[in-house]
Amino acid sequence: xxxxxxxxxxxxxxTGQSMTLQCAQDMNHNSMYxxxxxxxxxxxxxxxxxxxxxxxxxxxxxGYNVSRLNKREFSLRLESAAPSQTSVYFCASSEANGQNTxxxxxxxxxxxx
Amino acid sequence: DAKTTQPPSMDCAEGRAxxxxxxxxxxxxxxxxxxxxxxxxxxPQYIIHGLKNNETNEMASLIITEDRKSSTLILPHATLRDxxxxxxxxxxxxxxxxxxxxxxxxxxxxxxL
Numbered sequence: 423x424x425x426x427x428x429x430x431x432x433x434x435x436x437t438g439q440s441m442t443l444q445c446a447q448d449m450n451h452n453s454m455y456x457x458x459x460x461x462x463x464x465x466x467x468x469x470x471x472x473x474x475x476x477x478x479x480x481x482x483x484x485g486y487n488v489s490r491l492n493k494r495e496f497s498l499r500l501e502s503a504a505p506s507q508t509s510v511y512f513c514a515s516s517e518a519n520g521q522n523t524x525x526x527x528x529x530x531x532x533x534x535x
Numbered sequence: 536d537a538k539t540t541q542p543p544s545m546d547c548a549e550g551r552a553x554x555x556x557x558x559x560x561x562x563x564x565x566x567x568x569x570x571x572x573x574x575x576x577x578x579p580q581y582i583i584h585g586l587k588n589n590e591t592n593e594m595a596s597l598i599i600t601e602d603r604k605s606s607t608l609i610l611p612h613a614t615l616r617d618x619x620x621x622x623x624x625x626x627x628x629x630x631x632x633x634x635x636x637x638x639x640x641x642x643x644x645x646x647x648l
Contacts, residue, residue, distance in 0.1 A: 426578070455635055464622065464638035465579065480635065512578050521567065524636060526578030 424448050426527035428513050434533045435503045443498040443530050445513030453516050454496035455480075455524070456488060458509040465512060471496055503534045539623045544643040547617075553610040555642050557623030560604040566627045568599060569636065570608045572619040579622065579638075582608065613646045620644075 426447045435441055452473045457465040467480030471490040487499045500507055510531050516524040540558040547553040569584040583590055583597045590597045596609040610617055622641040
């Protein structure tokens with residue numbers, strides 16, 4: 423079982439460059455999420471998609487865009503990367519609402535220089 | 536969602552029980568208590584959750600006080616592999632918007648020989 427798969431695992435960008443983080447889940451979950459984690463801090467929600475066809479802002483959405491491509495895939499795009507976006511990014515998925523567990527990917531380490 | 540307070544760090548001897556406290560004094564009636572852990576910057580892993588009754592699964596036990604203002608996660612026989620950051624999260628399951636979680640900074644548990 424792959425669960426939640428993120429690509430790439432590591433990326434170095436120059437300031438102003440753009441890139442897309444890809445996420446796919448094979449658990450047929452309705453909801454998907456993107457979090458970021460800075461050193462010594464907890465995870466903060468960037469965007470989420472409660473169900474296919476919907477996306478909503480989380481706690482720290484500025485500088486990011488998302489696309490729920492289909493039920494399996496949820497991508498995160500940085501249009502013009504900034505050093506403040508250096509972080510570890512986690513994608514996650516779950517069934518919508520209820521007492522359902524959230525499953526996380528292994529993370530994508532992004533450095534913006 | 537209610538705010539939680541956890542000690543920043545705790546130590547435990549291998550083979551002993553690890554008792555991780557969490558204060559959630561502003562919890563409301565619809566809010567569940569969730570515990571996740573994060574090992575070595577991997578994606579967070581679900582441990583257990585509960586509303587008001589004590590819960591037990593193969594990983595841990597969750598003890599919630601009668602007034603629900605605090606809870607304790609118990610790892611009955613801690614091993615070195617339980618060294619991780621443990622997050623206590625309170626969430627209202629009826630607010631909609633998927634199953635998003637709000638993470639604090641958690642408790643760094645260090646299990647030693």
